[in-house]
Amino acid sequence: MAFITMVKKQTRDGQPCAKCRDVEARMRREGLFDQIDRVVIAQEGDLSSEGMRLAEIYQVDRAPFFLVANSRGEVQVYTVYFKLLRDVLKPVKAKPSALSDLLTAAPAADFA
Numbered sequence: 001m002a003f004i005t006m007v008k009k010q011t012r013d014g015q016p017c018a019k020c021r022d023v024e025a026r027m028r029r030e031g032l033f034d035q036i037d038r039v040v041i042a043q044e045g046d047l048s049s050e051g052m053r054l055a056e057i058y059q060v061d062r063a064p065f066f067l068v069a070n071s072r073g074e075v076q077v078y079t080v081y082f083k084l085l086r087d088v089l090k091p092v093k094a095k096p097s098a099l100s101d102l103l104t105a106a107p108a109a110d111f112a
Helices: 018-029 051-059 080-086 098-105
Strands: 003-009 038-043 065-070 076-078
Touching: 003 018, 003 051, 018 080, 038 051, 065 080, 076 080
Parallel strands: 003 038
Antiparallel strands: 003 065, 065 076
């Protein structure tokens, strides 16, 4: 089982960077954000912030990025959300729509 850390950049005015905001919104829409175990902030202009230190340790120069630690403590860095999606995140089963609920609850009509 993997432990996933998301590192997001926060701009000097306290806002998340646009790409970080977009990726997080997409993950929430797709029901995948719950698979993120920890979110760390890389504060723009503060090299001592945890996210900036992680970026330095893992030699990452873009945000957001993801650190995926396996059970042996090995860490894989993902700087591309779609690669993380393909390699690590587990798809969430789609909730049935109201129409499919109706069709399953009522037998098909005979139009003959």
